[in-house]
Amino acid sequence: MSAPIIELRGISKRFGPSYDAAARLGRSIARRLGTEQKNEIVQAVDRVDLSVASGEVVGLVGESGCGKSTIGRMVAGIMPPSEGSVLYKGQDIATLPPDRARDAKLKVQMIFQDPYASLNPRLRVEDIVGEAPLVHGLVKRADFATYLDAQLRRAGLDPAYRRRYPHQFSGGQRQRIGIARALAVQPEFLVCDEAVAALDVSIQAQILNLFMDLRRELDLTYLFISHDLGVVEHLSDRVLIMYLGRIVESAATEEVFSRPNHPYTQALLAEVPRIEARKRRFTAITGEIPSPLAPPSGCHFHPRCPHAMPRCVQEEPQLRDIAPGHRSACHLNDRL
Amino acid sequence: MTATLEVRNLRTHFFTRAGVVKAVDDVSFSIAGGQVLGLVGESGSGKSVTGFSVMGLVDPPGHVVEGAILYQGRDITRLSERDMRALRGNRIAMIFQDPMMTLNPVLRIDTQMIEAVQAHAKVSRAQARSRARDALGQVGIPSPDERLAAYPHQFSGGMRQRVAIAIALLHHPDLLIADEPTTALDVTIQAQILSEVQKLAVTYGTALIWITHDLSVIAGLADEIAVMYAGRIVETGSAARVLDTPLHPYTQGLIGSVPSRNRRGEKLRQIPGMTPSLLRLPPGCAFRTRCPHADAACEQEPEPSQPVPGQTTRCFHPLIAVSA
Numbered sequence: 305m306s307a308p309i310i311e312l313r314g315i316s317k318r319f320g321p322s323y324d325a326a327a328r329l330g331r332s333i334a335r336r337l338g339t340e341q342k343n344e345i346v347q348a349v350d351r352v353d354l355s356v357a358s359g360e361v362v363g364l365v366g367e368s369g370c371g372k373s374t375i376g377r378m379v380a381g382i383m384p385p386s387e388g389s390v391l392y393k394g395q396d397i398a399t400l401p402p403d404r405a406r407d408a409k410l411k412v413q414m415i416f417q418d419p420y421a422s423l424n425p426r427l428r429v430e431d432i433v434g435e436a437p438l439v440h441g442l443v444k445r446a447d448f449a450t451y452l453d454a455q456l457r458r459a460g461l462d463p464a465y466r467r468r469y470p471h472q473f474s475g476g477q478r479q480r481i482g483i484a485r486a487l488a489v490q491p492e493f494l495v496c497d498e499a500v501a502a503l504d505v506s507i508q509a510q511i512l513n514l515f516m517d518l519r520r521e522l523d524l525t526y527l528f529i530s531h532d533l534g535v536v537e538h539l540s541d542r543v544l545i546m547y548l549g550r551i552v553e554s555a556a557t558e559e560v561f562s563r564p565n566h567p568y569t570q571a572l573l574a575e576v577p578r579i580e581a582r583k584r585r586f587t588a589i590t591g592e593i594p595s596p597l598a599p600p601s602g603c604h605f606h607p608r609c610p611h612a613m614p615r616c617v618q619e620e621p622q623l624r625d626i627a628p629g630h631r632s633a634c635h636l637n638d639r640l
Numbered sequence: 641m642t643a644t645l646e647v648r649n650l651r652t653h654f655f656t657r658a659g660v661v662k663a664v665d666d667v668s669f670s671i672a673g674g675q676v677l678g679l680v681g682e683s684g685s686g687k688s689v690t691g692f693s694v695m696g697l698v699d700p701p702g703h704v705v706e707g708a709i710l711y712q713g714r715d716i717t718r719l720s721e722r723d724m725r726a727l728r729g730n731r732i733a734m735i736f737q738d739p740m741m742t743l744n745p746v747l748r749i750d751t752q753m754i755e756a757v758q759a760h761a762k763v764s765r766a767q768a769r770s771r772a773r774d775a776l777g778q779v780g781i782p783s784p785d786e787r788l789a790a791y792p793h794q795f796s797g798g799m800r801q802r803v804a805i806a807i808a809l810l811h812h813p814d815l816l817i818a819d820e821p822t823t824a825l826d827v828t829i830q831a832q833i834l835s836e837v838q839k840l841a842v843t844y845g846t847a848l849i850w851i852t853h854d855l856s857v858i859a860g861l862a863d864e865i866a867v868m869y870a871g872r873i874v875e876t877g878s879a880a881r882v883l884d885t886p887l888h889p890y891t892q893g894l895i896g897s898v899p900s901r902n903r904r905g906e907k908l909r910q911i912p913g914m915t916p917s918l919l920r921l922p923p924g925c926a927f928r929t930r931c932p933h934a935d936a937a938c939e940q941e942p943e944p945s946q947p948v949p950g951q952t953t954r955c956f957h958p959l960i961a962v963s964a
């Protein structure tokens with residue numbers, strides 16, 4: 305495999321209470337009412353290592369709120385880690401000279417989970433998608449109209465809509481604006497955060513096929529964050545499973561789907577809805593859902609784990625090899 | 641028994657400078673208490689606008705230009721804004737595709753949820769707070785007490801979505817329109833939410849309209865399915881019929897694109913061509929330029945027909961006739 309294009313070394317991210325004016329006001333009122341809450345530190349990402357080779361597609365899956373988007377933002381260089389370092393082609397992005405840092409930021413693009421919040425409501429689509437390529441000299445003024453048309457069409461958007469504002473689009477159309485914007489600057493690395501979640505399966509297929517073509521033609525690399533396990537299985541070479549800020553399992557895609565090791569991974573695969581199912585009864589989660597505000601001791605999954613043992617409450621399981629290229633963080637593996 | 645909701649010949653159009661966008665064009669369906677209607681279809685085909693129309697929340701330059709929306713037999717397109725406000729969020733609730741349509745970014749979650757409780761229930765602040773707290777627990781948000789004191793931006797995408805769901809469930813509505821409510825949730829939390837709404841339907845007889853692109857969720861949840869394309873419902877029927885023996889070529893193409901129906905790593909099947917612009921729909925069947933079965937007949941407008949009992953379609957050459 306080629307050298308990593310992106311490498312995360314022991315990165316953590318903690319969020320404290322926010323310090324904007326509204327939050328300060330809220331807290332001072334809460335203090336006066338005596339309802340102030342104790343712990344406000346969220347450990348969103350907890351010592352994660354990750355290396356992505358050029359041309360690779362790495363799937364990132366995990367519970368809602370477990371820190372996937374936070375990892376994505378740190379990879380894209382739009383949020384600094386609290387600890388650890390993010391390396392772009394072997395260089396720590398925190399120590400890059402400004403011009404190289406700008407270059408790295410342009411080459412690593414993110415498609416955001418929340419398409420509406422990430423689009424400036426006062427800009428027309430043509431500016432949202434076209435501004436960066438113009439500013440960075442990727443396209444000449446004279447060729448701009450053709451370039452923009454091609455970018456919009458490629459993401460499945462009708463170029464006739466170029467003068468519209470984001471609120472005039474449907475949810476899936478907005479998502480495609482975000483996709484067109486990210487691809488328009490010709491990135492090398494794409495962080496796709498639920499990038500196709502708002503698309504019907506046919507347009508989703510069109511976008512996923514486009515991603516695969518770009519990978520083949522331009523060696524584009526992907527960190528693919530998604531709750532849709534069918535999509536992750538279809539696209540990824542390797543899958544990482546996260547739970548409450550930590551990576552709990554990683555392996556080649558086929559290995560994860562055929563021999564899931566971690567009990568959380570097994571729970572995920574067991575719940576995957578099947579199109580063949582008819583009018584089934586959905587089951588509530590058994591056990592308590594742990595909170596990143598007060599993470600459970602030992603293994604974070606123990607309050608929900610059907611196999612939890614006394615040791616799981618005390619000791620944090622380490623992520624280690626259980627088979628070539630297959631890593632998992634569960635004490636059950638010690639008994640093998 | 642009257643249906644909880646009956647929509648008749650609804651047309652909702654946007655009068656933009658570039659022309660009239662017929663986002664919803666002659667849509668009819670009905671749904672009874674305790675039933676789940678899955679609304680699926682092309683991105684941009686009018687699913688959300690159908691929901692906004694029922695809620696009375698279409699913003700200018702959009703208007704409901706025609707049709708009736710009967711809630712428990714009463715046409716609510718004629719209600720005053722005041723009467724509508726009494727229903728909205730109370731008897732009729734919607735979980736918006738974008739949770740920030742429900743949530744105010746500068747207010748704490750507790751402020752917003754307490755307000756939502758007190759808008760339709762005469763309870764004390766403390767009681768309202770405790771109801772808000774329970775509702776968060778129901779949708780799987782841990783440490784609800786601490787989380788109530790947070791702001792929306794401090795939540796992950798899926799947590800915001802769950803707060804919006806919790807708010808919609810607060811008053812056990814008679815009709816719940818859920819617009820892509822679980823796209824940001826992992827499958828275990830999704831199952832938790834789906835089990836809550838199934839409970840709601842059974843316990844309170846809530847009628848559910850579930851808008852989603854996830855056909856696997858719809859397969860397990862819905863009684864009936866309606867498929868939309870370019871502002872129209874092109875197929876309806878029981879979940880089993882529509883998914884197993886689709887009549888409309890668009891429905892068939894859609895089901896064929898599901899990744900689990902394709903080989904891993906290979907190109908996914910997609911419907912050829914692009915969605916026609918709603919500003920310039922070709923005359924006749926809107927799917928004509930992409931349909932493998934199109935012929936001269938399709939240059940006319942297909943009306944809804946029922947080629948097999950319990951399943952309707954808008955197509956001159958429904959697939960059943962081809963195979964039979």
Ligand SMILES: Nc1ncnc2c1ncn2[C@@H]1O[C@H](COP(=O)(O)OP(=O)(O)OP(=O)(O)O)[C@@H](O)[C@H]1O
Nearest residue numbers: 319348368369370371372373374794795796797798
């Ligand atoms: N700006 C912030 N301030 C405070 N807490 C935050 C902030 N952003 C994220 N968090 C917290 O960090 C944790 C991880 O959030 P993140 O958005 O990374 O989750 P996620 O895995 O992407 O979840 P989802 O699948 O729901 O999108 C959550 O508990 C969230 O509340």
Ligand SMILES: Nc1ncnc2c1ncn2[C@@H]1O[C@H](COP(=O)(O)OP(=O)(O)OP(=O)(O)O)[C@@H](O)[C@H]1O
Nearest residue numbers: 472474475476477654663683684685686687688689
């Ligand atoms: N304010 C507006 N002005 C003009 N056109 C609009 C406006 N709002 C929506 N539309 C158009 O109406 C059509 C229907 O939009 P709607 O949001 O109902 O689609 P949808 O079926 O929910 O799609 P998605 O699955 O992508 O969310 C879209 O083609 C959209 O571009």
Ligand code: SF4
Nearest residue numbers: 603606609616634635
């Ligand atoms: S370490 Fe223990 S609690 Fe954690 S997943 Fe393994 S068995 Fe379950």
Ligand code: SF4
Nearest residue numbers: 925928931938955956
């Ligand atoms: S009416 Fe004709 S063009 Fe339209 S879906 Fe049916 S066969 Fe295809």
Ligand SMILES: [Mg+2]
Nearest residue numbers: 373417796797
């Ligand atoms: Mg996220």
Ligand SMILES: [Mg+2]
Nearest residue numbers: 474475688737
């Ligand atoms: Mg929509």
